[in-house]
Amino acid sequence: MNLTHFNDKGRARMVDVGDKSQTDRVAVARGYILMAEKTIETVKNGGIKKGDVLSVAQVGGIMGAKKTWDLIPMCHNILIDGADINFTVDSDRIWVEAKVRTTGKTGIEMEALTAVSVACLSIYDMCKAIDKKMIIGDIKLIRKTGGKSDFSLGE
Amino acid sequence: MNLTHFNDKGRARMVDVGDKSQTDRVAVARGYILMAEKTIETVKNGGIKKGDVLSVAQVGGIMGAKKTWDLIPMCHNILIDGADINFTVDSDRIWVEAKVRTTGKTGIEMEALTAVSVACLSIYDMCKAIDKKMIIGDIKLIRKTGGKSDFSLGE
Amino acid sequence: MNLTHFNDKGRARMVDVGDKSQTDRVAVARGYILMAEKTIETVKNGGIKKGDVLSVAQVGGIMGAKKTWDLIPMCHNILIDGADINFTVDSDRIWVEAKVRTTGKTGIEMEALTAVSVACLSIYDMCKAIDKKMIIGDIKLIRKTGGKSDFSLGE
Amino acid sequence: MNLTHFNDKGRARMVDVGDKSQTDRVAVARGYILMAEKTIETVKNGGIKKGDVLSVAQVGGIMGAKKTWDLIPMCHNILIDGADINFTVDSDRIWVEAKVRTTGKTGIEMEALTAVSVACLSIYDMCKAIDKKMIIGDIKLIRKTGGKSDFSLGE
Amino acid sequence: MNLTHFNDKGRARMVDVGDKSQTDRVAVARGYILMAEKTIETVKNGGIKKGDVLSVAQVGGIMGAKKTWDLIPMCHNILIDGADINFTVDSDRIWVEAKVRTTGKTGIEMEALTAVSVACLSIYDMCKAIDKKMIIGDIKLIRKTGGKSDFSLGE
Amino acid sequence: MNLTHFNDKGRARMVDVGDKSQTDRVAVARGYILMAEKTIETVKNGGIKKGDVLSVAQVGGIMGAKKTWDLIPMCHNILIDGADINFTVDSDRIWVEAKVRTTGKTGIEMEALTAVSVACLSIYDMCKAIDKKMIIGDIKLIRKTGGKSDFSLGE
Numbered sequence: 026m027n028l029t030h031f032n033d034k035g036r037a038r039m040v041d042v043g044d045k046s047q048t049d050r051v052a053v054a055r056g057y058i059l060m061a062e063k064t065i066e067t068v069k070n071g072g073i074k075k076g077d078v079l080s081v082a083q084v085g086g087i088m089g090a091k092k093t094w095d096l097i098p099m100c101h102n103i104l105i106d107g108a109d110i111n112f113t114v115d116s117d118r119i120w121v122e123a124k125v126r127t128t129g130k131t132g133i134e135m136e137a138l139t140a141v142s143v144a145c146l147s148i149y150d151m152c153k154a155i156d157k158k159m160i161i162g163d164i165k166l167i168r169k170t171g172g173k174s175d176f177s178l179g180e
Numbered sequence: 181m182n183l184t185h186f187n188d189k190g191r192a193r194m195v196d197v198g199d200k201s202q203t204d205r206v207a208v209a210r211g212y213i214l215m216a217e218k219t220i221e222t223v224k225n226g227g228i229k230k231g232d233v234l235s236v237a238q239v240g241g242i243m244g245a246k247k248t249w250d251l252i253p254m255c256h257n258i259l260i261d262g263a264d265i266n267f268t269v270d271s272d273r274i275w276v277e278a279k280v281r282t283t284g285k286t287g288i289e290m291e292a293l294t295a296v297s298v299a300c301l302s303i304y305d306m307c308k309a310i311d312k313k314m315i316i317g318d319i320k321l322i323r324k325t326g327g328k329s330d331f332s333l334g335e
Numbered sequence: 336m337n338l339t340h341f342n343d344k345g346r347a348r349m350v351d352v353g354d355k356s357q358t359d360r361v362a363v364a365r366g367y368i369l370m371a372e373k374t375i376e377t378v379k380n381g382g383i384k385k386g387d388v389l390s391v392a393q394v395g396g397i398m399g400a401k402k403t404w405d406l407i408p409m410c411h412n413i414l415i416d417g418a419d420i421n422f423t424v425d426s427d428r429i430w431v432e433a434k435v436r437t438t439g440k441t442g443i444e445m446e447a448l449t450a451v452s453v454a455c456l457s458i459y460d461m462c463k464a465i466d467k468k469m470i471i472g473d474i475k476l477i478r479k480t481g482g483k484s485d486f487s488l489g490e
Numbered sequence: 491m492n493l494t495h496f497n498d499k500g501r502a503r504m505v506d507v508g509d510k511s512q513t514d515r516v517a518v519a520r521g522y523i524l525m526a527e528k529t530i531e532t533v534k535n536g537g538i539k540k541g542d543v544l545s546v547a548q549v550g551g552i553m554g555a556k557k558t559w560d561l562i563p564m565c566h567n568i569l570i571d572g573a574d575i576n577f578t579v580d581s582d583r584i585w586v587e588a589k590v591r592t593t594g595k596t597g598i599e600m601e602a603l604t605a606v607s608v609a610c611l612s613i614y615d616m617c618k619a620i621d622k623k624m625i626i627g628d629i630k631l632i633r634k635t636g637g638k639s640d641f642s643l644g645e
Numbered sequence: 646m647n648l649t650h651f652n653d654k655g656r657a658r659m660v661d662v663g664d665k666s667q668t669d670r671v672a673v674a675r676g677y678i679l680m681a682e683k684t685i686e687t688v689k690n691g692g693i694k695k696g697d698v699l700s701v702a703q704v705g706g707i708m709g710a711k712k713t714w715d716l717i718p719m720c721h722n723i724l725i726d727g728a729d730i731n732f733t734v735d736s737d738r739i740w741v742e743a744k745v746r747t748t749g750k751t752g753i754e755m756e757a758l759t760a761v762s763v764a765c766l767s768i769y770d771m772c773k774a775i776d777k778k779m780i781i782g783d784i785k786l787i788r789k790t791g792g793k794s795d796f797s798l799g800e
Numbered sequence: 801m802n803l804t805h806f807n808d809k810g811r812a813r814m815v816d817v818g819d820k821s822q823t824d825r826v827a828v829a830r831g832y833i834l835m836a837e838k839t840i841e842t843v844k845n846g847g848i849k850k851g852d853v854l855s856v857a858q859v860g861g862i863m864g865a866k867k868t869w870d871l872i873p874m875c876h877n878i879l880i881d882g883a884d885i886n887f888t889v890d891s892d893r894i895w896v897e898a899k900v901r902t903t904g905k906t907g908i909e910m911e912a913l914t915a916v917s918v919a920c921l922s923i924y925d926m927c928k929a930i931d932k933k934m935i936i937g938d939i940k941l942i943r944k945t946g947g948k949s950d951f952s953l954g955e
Contacts, residue, residue: 036730043746077545080546092247106411142301151185151254158320191577192549196571266811281818283818338532388495394563394718398561399561406554460495476618560867564862568879648846691806697806712871716871717922720925773941778953781831789932
């Protein structure tokens with residue numbers, strides 16, 4: 026099995042997608058940030074005010090999706106058609122789900138995964154003064170369509 | 181309990197650290213990317229060549245640490261004195277540990293956590309053609325020193 | 336009336352333009368920076384040398400247009416086909432007009448407005464040592480074509 | 491009168507501040523975005539939900555302040571100690587006031603002015619689908635302290 | 646002979662390519678970094694380990710190609726379809742050759758030249774502690790295809 | 801001889817400068833872009849207008865110096881105190897000399913070399929429509945002071 030990101034000398038390259046055609050692609054990724062119950066409470070209580078933790082994380086995650094090409098070394102720069110993030114607040118964690126869409130020659134899953142990661146890191150940043158034991162986890166691709174083959178985690 | 185990142189109108193702000201003094205600060209963060217055994221094998225075999233997956237992820241993670249201020253909405257821009265990343269390859273996952281140091285008025289834990297996240301995302305990007313079920317997880321702060329209070333996860 | 340930039344939970348999203356077709360779009364924006372008469376004189380006199388205030392602002396504004404997607408949280412990244420800026424020096428202010436063109440699924444007015452803003456801020460930066468009372472104002476869209484509907488301010 | 495941003499050949503330079511000492515500096519800037527009354531109403535009504543227009547603009551403005559060095563050609567990169575933005579919603583316009591602080595060799599007024607500009611542009615972006623005649627104006631420095639000389643607009 | 650990057654007032658503009666059609670474009674650029682023989686030896690010996698100088702420079706050069714639009718003032722932002730870099734180690738210099746591909750309205754030669762420049766600068770950075778007399782040179786376009794006219798240096 | 805940019809596993813790291821003290825550092829770098837005589841003539845003739853090739857390259861080079869930390873993988877981010885670029889136009893080439901200054905724990909030579917490289921690439925971009933055989937060369941450090949040891953090329 027070979028990794029397409031390496032040339033015949035074994036060095037990294039940006040894979041050539043020049044011969045692929047543009048298709049409508051969607052990817053959904055998900056993850057969570059685990060935190061103490063009282064941290065969750067503080068986030069929730071802040072949530073009734075304008076400008077709460079989750080709306081800052083929402084902006085951070087969407088802007089992060091747009092920077093994916095600049096963060097991930099071998100990632101192509103692509104035009105994002107749309108991006109959205111949804112949070113679900115559980116008793117001990119906040120679930121983050123990002124859906125990103127493009128019309129392009131190569132996929133959008135890295136943008137969705139980056140949006141989730143940056144949203145989680147943004148929450149971490151705002152809560153770290155009161156909770157130093159938070160854990161970001163379970164970041165994975167849920168589904169993608171529009172590429173060479175569709176994928177669904179089948180949860 | 182209040183979140184210091186919000187002003188008296190409940191809107192986000194970049195916390196004022198102007199009255200704090202500069203100290204020597206170090207943070208260590210850790211996480212993993214879980215993958216199929218044959219993906220691990222492919223990464224390992226690629227590893228004997230120059231320019232392997234992990235050295236690209238190393239560069240991605242270190243450059244990511246330098247971009248933390250631009251990714252995390254309320255994060256301060258700081259000068260990084262040094263950054264290093266170490267990988268430990270297990271049978272079903274690759275552990276990523278980042279250590280970052282600064283001399284500054286505010287901490288460096290977000291830089292360490294961002295380095296781990298971007299390194300994991302970089303590995304994901306290079307392996308996603310052969311494994312769509314990878315999971316990035318357990319990203320957390322292991323220890324930090326030099327701030328108002330030291331922290332150690334005590335593992 | 337609803338703002339399309341918010342999802343059904345009231346949180347910000349990058350509007351999905353995936354179903355729109357690519358069209359040739361042009362936007363023109365304008366604004367000014369008001370300054371003391373002797374500041375205007377200094378800018379004008381500098382203007383006979385190479386590398387004057389306005390040519391630095393020209394470069395700043397055009398490079399700023401290219402960064403619009405990274406500055407404005409919910410703005411799409413698009414490919415700019417061309418960008419130009421023109422200055423008109425009055426007795427008490429410098430008018431800045433930017434014209435930007437794209438072939439894309441969504442408009443170019445933010446790029447034109449950002450070009451004007453950054454050009455004005457660049458002038459401000461270079462003149463602030465001699466004039467602290469400058470005012471940037473009247474930044475608005477003059478006309479745009481190529482989107483769902485054309486617009487002209489009808490001045 | 492000379493502009494310090496130009497060298498003896500008349501070409502732009504980044505002014506040398508190497509011999510200046512670091513001081514605690516604060517700058518406040520203000521501006522507004524003028525809009526139709528029904529646009530103001532829509533912003534206000536959205537404002538009762540989480541993630542409203544103004545909290546996105548708040549994040550945009552603060553992140554914009556951090557990018558000032560990269561936007562304004564001859565601007566120094568500095569470390570921002572803190573940044574905050576306040577909005578005042580009038581019947582026909584939204585006032586934006588930014589306060590930014592640094593400990594550095596050179597001033598922070600460009601960061602405050604850029605925060606105001608980017609916050610206004612962010613509001614524009616989210617409201618432009620319902621109002622194409624908005625005007626961004628009256629962006630100016632209100633006061634600054636900590637530099638060679640203090641300044642106050644004396645309103 | 647006129648330079649197309651200047652408008653009728655003699656100020657710089659981003660050339661309007663809106664009327665051009667998208668074509669498949671490839672550019673190859675080359676250059677070298679000259680260094681002391683013992684520096685070459687150190688690079689070579691490091692080369693048997695993972696994460697050597699050249700694989701860091703490979704990543705730097707490819708990521709640099711993606712930033713070309715942000716570095717070169719009047720350069721268009723384009724979507725890169727693929728990028729690869731090859732090194733040839735001579736007794737007194739390392740040759741760097743970059744090949745970049747796009748499907749776009751305007752060329753890709755600046756991306757190839759920037760990739761070579763940034764790869765050379767990255768090598769310089771890692772070797773400068775042991776060699777302060779390195780020279781980066783002979784950076785030029787070798788060939789390009791897919792634009793208005795093809796070009797080959799005919800070496 | 802060891803390269804300090806690699807850890808004990810042979811992977812790249814950002815060298816730890818945390819224990820070094822801040823000093824006043826200056827670096828000067830130089831290089832040229834070789835071009836056809838008629839290209840030189842066109843640049844010179846454009847030079848009598850405002851916004852000529854060299855003033856765009858001046859801005860590009862200075863802004864490039866500020867981005868060095870983001871371009872060169874293992875480079876530290878530092879605060880630039882001042883930057884200037886001078887051009888000397890010969891019959892067949894344009895010499896570019898950059899002088900950059902910082903107060904920091906680590907040197908400024910990469911910023912000077914990057915300024916020269918980006919200025920040369922900017923000139924290349926604006927002249928490439930009329931000359932495809934330009935060569936960027938002889939980019940080297942001329943002198944630096946303020947670090948562990950001073951250096952002068954002794955030309």
